[in-house]
Amino acid sequence: MNSLQSIAMKYENNDTMNRDLVKIVLVTAGAVLFNLVFWNEKLAINTVLFDAFLLSALFYLYPQARRSAAVNWLLLGHLVCLAMLVVHNTELSKIAFFITLLLVAGFAEYSHRSVWYAGGSMLMNIVMVVASFVEPIRFSRKPAVKGKGFSRLIRFAVFPLILLVVFFCIYRVANSVFSSIAAQIGVQLELFFSHFFDFFSWQRLLFLLLGLLITGSILLKSKLDYFSVREAGLNDGLQRTRKTLHEKRSGAFFQFVELIMGKMASGMLSLKNENTTGIISLLLLNVLLLVVNAIDLNFLWLHFQYKTGEPVYKMVHEGTELLIVSIVLAMVILLFFFKGNLNFYKRNKWLKYGAYAWIIQNAMLVGSVFLRDYYYILRHGLAYKRIGVLFFLLMVLVGLLTVFLKIWSRKTNYFLFRVNAWAGIVILVLATTIHWDEFIAAYNLKRQNTVDLDVPFLLSLSDKTLPLLDTNITSLQQRQNQLQVTMRDVNAPSCDTCFIEQLKQREKQFAVKQQQYSWLSWNYADAYTKRYFQRKKRITLTQ
Amino acid sequence: MKLLSVSAKLWWKTVFLNALFFGTWAALTGDIFDMLGSVIVLVAGYITTVPLIIIIAPLLNISTMLPYSIPARIAWLTFHLIIVVVLFYMFFSVIEKGALFVPDSYAVQLMRTTIAGLLIAVFTTRRSITKLYSEI
Known part of the structure; x- marks a missing residue:
């Protein structure tokens, strides 16, 4: 055996x-x-x-x-x-x-x-x-013997090396023949090392090390x-836990609540008091949000008009950021009230109704932010941040839905963050399926008569948009000149060909970059742009 | 206390070897001013890098807690100390030249010699480090 x-x-x-x-x-x-x-x-x-x-x-x-x-x-x-x-x-x-x-x-x-x-x-x-x-x-499992091997060699070399350096310096200054021989040896050594490092590049070695780190991080x-181990102890369903007052007091947050609420936070009726505070808070917040939503419903949803003299960006920039903060804050407040045993409290019906009402009202607020963004896009066209706001609003909607599910089915914060993260991954993957630069350029150019075209911004987009811009460059130029006349900016330098020149410069840069790459850098976007310019015979590109 | 003494050992050895390598390299390339500069590197190195012990000691402490074999722990420590060296010279370069890395500058030369010094310092201190790991 x-x-x-x-x-x-x-x-x-x-x-x-x-x-x-x-x-x-x-x-x-x-x-x-x-x-x-x-x-x-x-x-x-x-x-x-x-x-x-x-x-x-x-x-x-x-x-x-x-x-x-x-x-x-x-x-x-x-x-x-x-x-x-x-x-x-x-x-x-x-x-x-x-x-x-x-x-x-x-x-x-x-x-x-x-x-x-x-x-x-x-x-x-x-x-x-x-x-x-x-x-x-x-x-090797053999224990290292003190004073043996390479370590011993290093220890013996240090002192003689210092002496050698010092006396080398002295002789070099004192003896001119020795100095010239040393200089010649120095030149030869420098040559040797420069040739050695030409063949054996430091950058390449570091790049290999980077590869080792990346591959190792993924495989090992x-x-x-x-x-x-931490995650193994977490569940989606909320469990009712009984905590002693001593355990509660060990938390800094409870100490803060106790400071404000006094004995009401720690007595026999603490859960009831918490419920009452929650109902009052949600009632007041709902009334406040109702007023804000009513205003938005009237001015934004039903009777929206672009105000003459007031730029649209003012309305969007002033409103959007704060509204997004308020929605996120709303979710945090709900998470606070439904963090523990209040979920199991028998008389929490009105607290739950208040929470649902607030979620619905916040969803409406999301709609208002969306409309602000939409009106902005209608007037000024698409841009990264405007698209970013749309994705953020989508994530916020998912967040509100999961907060509702959390309260409705008594789920943990772990569930909430887990589901939202998966939603984020799905949205990220779906977002990659669109070439946003091309989408922005195509959208804005298609509506060039209705939106204020930002031509320098369009010219800063990635290489895939170059063919599209090249097809529309004359109209872009005209648009820019029209704008200059409208704005009556007499001090601005006249720009008849500058965009065409900028575009040609971009084409040249693209051609130079492409010549530096081999087949390993092939991708459809670059191949498409390359083919377009080859067909136009504007630039010669090596295959 | 043992932790601090091993950290200090690693630190002084690295600074000393850095100055030595810098001087040796200067002697080989025939730059007399740089050879004398190695003394400045030694003195200034000890003065300016003393605060780094408060980074070396926690790193050494963390390495003692890792559930890995002693060679793996030493390798982990060496790698993270190299990162500290690189970050230190990046900081030095930003103050001196306003850029993270300037090719062929003194900062880059010193960084190379410091990394070489650090590798030898860890190698020659490995017995003390091993002893520390087996004690904790």
Whole structure:
């Protein structure tokens, strides 16, 4: 029996050693691949090669992950982002690609349900990557003997080296022949090192190290599973807990509430008092919001008119930011009231009604902010921030819905943050499917007679918009000149060809950039722009 | 106390080796002023980098708590100390030149020699570090 056990243990040890070796080989191979495909290239088709390697290695090292539904859904989202990176090659698709890749790895390596905790685990992977890489390497088990080996050599070398440097300096100053020989040796050494570093670039070495860190962070699971252990103790459903006054008082927040409420916060009727305070607060807040919503309904929803002389941006900028803050604050207040045992209090009916009314009113406020943004877009066209507000409002709506669900079905804050984070990931993935620069340019140019075109902004958009701008450049120029006449800005320099020149400059820059890249940087967006200018024969591009 | 003494050991060795390497490199390239400058690097290095001990000691303390083997913990510590060195010289470069990295500047030269010094300092202090890990 003992011999059988020892054989089994031996096999187990061999298996662990093999797996460790495989990990190191895969991470090193990944770093080399990273160096080969990304050096002096942009993220494009090369990402597909690197990603294919990473995902294969990940599922080889953590085979159980293939059975996880969360991993499969995330993988789908990640592949959408990868496809969009090759097709649109936008900054958003690159960011989404990295976020989803990290999450796929986080969910594959650890046991998670929440994106937040998986993100925490991946952060731990990044911080611990060096230790995780060195850990599988078997070092000699012999204890280091004091005063032996390389360490001894270093210790013996320090003092003679100092003496050598000092006397070298003295002889060099004192003896001119020695000085010239030393100078010649110095020149030769400098030459040697410059040639050596030409062949063996420092930047390339650092880039390899970066590849090692990135591949290691994704493939090597950290031994610190703090976040997965923490998450294992969390549930979606709220549990009723009984806390002693002593336990409650240990929290700083309770101490603050007690300071304001006095004995009402800690006595026998504390839950009832909390309920009453909540009802009064929500009643007052609902009345206040009703007034604001009534004003918005009248002036914004039903009888909106652009005021002459007052720019639209004033109305949007003044209103939007504060309203968004108020909606987020509203959710925080609701989370405060429904944080604990008030959810289970029998007479909380009116508190719940007040909360639902406030959620509905806040949803209406979201609608008002949306209308402000919409009117702004109608007058000034699309821009990044205006689209950003729309996405933010969508997230806020999801947030309000989940707050409602939390109160209705007695869910925990963990549920709330988990669902909202997943919603955020879905929205992020969907947002990558649109080339926003092209969308903005197309939308604004199509409505050039109704919106105030910001031509310099359009010229600052990514290269994919160049063909579109090139087709419309004359009308853009005319538009700009018209605006100058309307504004009667006599001091402004006349601009008959400046936009055309700027566009030509952008085309040239695009051509120069494209010549620096190899097939590894191929992406549909650049290929489309390249083909357009090749067809126009405006610039010659090497294939 | 042991933690602080090991941190101080790592610090003084790195500063000393940095000055030594800087001087040796200057001797090899035949720059006499830089050779003398290594004395300034030594003295100024000790004065300006004393506060770094308050970063080195917590890093060393964190490394003692990691559930990894001793070589892995030492590697983790070395890597994070290198990051501290790089950040220190970036800060130094921003104050001196107004940019994070200026190629072939003194800051970059010193950063290279400091990293080399740090690697040797960790290597020659590994017994004290190992002892610290086994004690805690």
